[in-house]
Amino acid sequence: MKTLHVQASSASYPVYIGEGLLNSAGNLLKELGLKPSKILIVTDKIVERLYSKELLPQLQKEYDVFTYIVDSNETAKSFENYHGILTYCLQHNFDRSSCMMALGGGVVGDLAGFAASTYMRGISFIQLPTTLLAHDSAVGGKVAINHPLGKNMIGSFYHPKAVIYDVLTLETLPPKERRSGFAEVIKHALIKDGEMLKWLHQNVSGPADIGPPLLEDMIFKGIHIKAGIVEKDEKETGIRAYLNFGHTLGHAIESEAGYGKVPHGDAVASGMLFATWLSNEILQSGLDYGKMYQWFKKLGFPVALEEHYHTDLLISRMTIDKKASGGNIRMVLLQDIGQPVLHDLTVDESRSFLQRWRK
Ligand code: NAD
Numbered sequence: 001m002k003t004l005h006v007q008a009s010s011a012s013y014p015v016y017i018g019e020g021l022l023n024s025a026g027n028l029l030k031e032l033g034l035k036p037s038k039i040l041i042v043t044d045k046i047v048e049r050l051y052s053k054e055l056l057p058q059l060q061k062e063y064d065v066f067t068y069i070v071d072s073n074e075t076a077k078s079f080e081n082y083h084g085i086l087t088y089c090l091q092h093n094f095d096r097s098s099c100m101m102a103l104g105g106g107v108v109g110d111l112a113g114f115a116a117s118t119y120m121r122g123i124s125f126i127q128l129p130t131t132l133l134a135h136d137s138a139v140g141g142k143v144a145i146n147h148p149l150g151k152n153m154i155g156s157f158y159h160p161k162a163v164i165y166d167v168l169t170l171e172t173l174p175p176k177e178r179r180s181g182f183a184e185v186i187k188h189a190l191i192k193d194g195e196m197l198k199w200l201h202q203n204v205s206g207p208a209d210i211g212p213p214l215l216e217d218m219i220f221k222g223i224h225i226k227a228g229i230v231e232k233d234e235k236e237t238g239i240r241a242y243l244n245f246g247h248t249l250g251h252a253i254e255s256e257a258g259y260g261k262v263p264h265g266d267a268v269a270s271g272m273l274f275a276t277w278l279s280n281e282i283l284q285s286g287l288d289y290g291k292m293y294q295w296f297k298k299l300g301f302p303v304a305l306e307e308h309y310h311t312d313l314l315i316s317r318m319t320i321d322k323k324a325s326g327g328n329i330r331m332v333l334l335q336d337i338g339q340p341v342l343h344d345l346t347v348d349e350s351r352s353f354l355q356r357w358r359k
């Protein structure tokens with residue numbers, strides 16, 4: 001088992017990464033000194049079927065354990081489930097010393113975390129990630145649900161007490177979801193670590209390479225970068241915004257497609273391609289866009305936006321983005337690999353760039 005520590009100003013917590021950790025979650029809770037009166041495991045249908053048997057028996061020996069199961073996709077980050085979880089907790093007499101655990105990917109992590117952050121003004125919360133993408137979502141304390149008008153629009157900053165990452169769970173992760181998670185791994189390399197990008201280029205030339213021998217290292221390196229940024233800027237007043245590289249267009253695609261239709265990482269991959277192209281156009285960064293395009297294509301990412309996405313509708317989604325300021329659209333661009341910068345574009349400029357990139 002490898003352990004990383006996130007040392008943010010409002011919280012500090014361990015991230016355990018290793019094989020078979022779900023089976024020892026009960027012991028890890030004890031090591032953390034947590035003695036919850038009750039535990040609610042929030043999970044989705046697929047993950048519940050695969051992994052609740054690994055987690056539940058040992059927890060049930062010591063604690064009063066309940067499970068709340070949601071649909072296995074982005075639509076689960078809804079007001080309805082948020083309300084449902086809080087109602088369930090109230091009906092089952094959860095109190096302030098109760099604990100919520102998110103067993104699954106970024107969807108249940110964001111949903112359960114937001115519920116935990118507001119139930120009785122906040123109860124303990126543990127992340128048990130089971131997707132590659134969740135190396136990003138489980139660390140850093142951003143939790144949220146979606147609004148029909150925009151992704152992650154209702155949320156808070158709320159750190160878990162611990163992240164327990166059982167990498168064996170990734171063996172059942174479908175290729176589409178591995179690819180989606182890999183987009184965030186690439187993002188971390190692009191904004192912070194040229195050496196890591198080279199390592200990824202050399203070792204991952206196609207979808208089949210996003211597999212077990214490399215996953216643990218990817219997760220470790222990705223979390224290391226994310227934690228380093230969060231530690232310096234927990235509430236996103238500065239450099240944390242760089243983590244949104246690829247997300248301005250990415251979130252617009254996800255909302256426009258309808259939640260759950262496009263994997264988060266695929267939308268972010270399109271967004272990263274656009275932002276890289278834009279960096280060359282606006283900052284003359286000289287990034288090798290062609291190489292990135294070919295690599296993304298081989299990996300199976302959508303390298304061109306499907307025609308049904310109307311440019312004007314995407315642009316209006318981009319203006320509701322949380323990073324938008326004064327009516328402008330705020331993009332994260334790259335001066336070079338590892339050197340992100342923020343750049344504001346007017347709506348008209350954004351439209352004209354997006355139109356040109358799409359051609
Ligand atoms: P997800 O949670 O929907 O999981 C993807 C799919 O994989 C689901 O169908 C799920 O049932 C299935 N699955 C999960 N684990 C599995 C396993 N081990 N074996 C087989 N199937 C498994 O999606 P995700 O990609 O993990 O997360 C995406 C979400 O994360 C988005 O909502 C995004 O906004 C959010 N996110 C949040 C942050 C943050 O900082 N909070 C950062 C990045 C992304």
Ligand code: ZN
Pocket residue numbers: 136184247264268
């Ligand atoms: Zn993301």
